[in-house]
Amino acid sequence: MPKTKKIPLRQCIACRELKPKKEMLRIVKPSEGAVFLDFSGKAPGRGAYICNCPDCVKKLKKNRLINKVFSCEADEAVYTAIEEEYFGKK
Numbered sequence: 001m002p003k004t005k006k007i008p009l010r011q012c013i014a015c016r017e018l019k020p021k022k023e024m025l026r027i028v029k030p031s032e033g034a035v036f037l038d039f040s041g042k043a044p045g046r047g048a049y050i051c052n053c054p055d056c057v058k059k060l061k062k063n064r065l066i067n068k069v070f071s072c073e074a075d076e077a078v079y080t081a082i083e084e085e086y087f088g089k090k
Helices: 054-062 065-070 074-090
Strands: 010-012 019-021 022-029 037-038 046-051
Touching: 019 046, 022 065, 037 074, 046 065, 054 065, 054 074
Parallel strands: none
Antiparallel strands: 010 019, 022 037, 022 046
16 A cells, blocks of 8 residues: 655635645744745744635735734734735736
């Protein structure tokens, strides 16, 4: 019986859906510095995942989810920067 490789799943912080890690975007909060989108998925720091869809990215700002997930006070500029990075990339 061949061994099957387990696919790592992550939960979206906006819609709460479980999806394979490779299909999601990682948001990182390094120990020092600002929160940012990590397209490589390898940046050091605390990570949270979000679906790679515009609705979830918009929910991030609307519900101020970074504040809840990282228990920190992220200002409007962080949300705007993530939106610009995402929508500029698509």
